[in-house]
Amino acid sequence: MTEVSRTVRIGSSHGLHARPAKLFTQAVKDAGVPVTIAKGAGAPVNAASILGVIALGAEKGDYVTLTTDGEGANELLDVLTELLTTDHDEN
Numbered sequence: 001m002t003e004v005s006r007t008v009r010i011g012s013s014h015g016l017h018a019r020p021a022k023l024f025t026q027a028v029k030d031a032g033v034p035v036t037i038a039k040g041a042g043a044p045v046n047a048a049s050i051l052g053v054i055a056l057g058a059e060k061g062d063y064v065t066l067t068t069d070g071e072g073a074n075e076l077l078d079v080l081t082e083l084l085t086t087d088h089d090e091n
Contacts, residue, residue, distance in 0.1 A: 020086075029048045039062060
């Protein structure tokens, strides 16, 4: 299997804090395949770990890179990209 990566811009007004991080990590867990997320040149963390994701400190407009592999990798990255680019802080 080939590894697939995608760079995504954070869309939530207050960055990747508890609520959007919970939605994101739950989607990763539901997918059942390993996914990593990295901010800038930082070390990648397990995208299913809410503490790891919050610890990235990703703010609105920051870029993060998602990496996964396996069957359906592009479709999974489509779903996760949608979650990260959506502003979950809108009323």
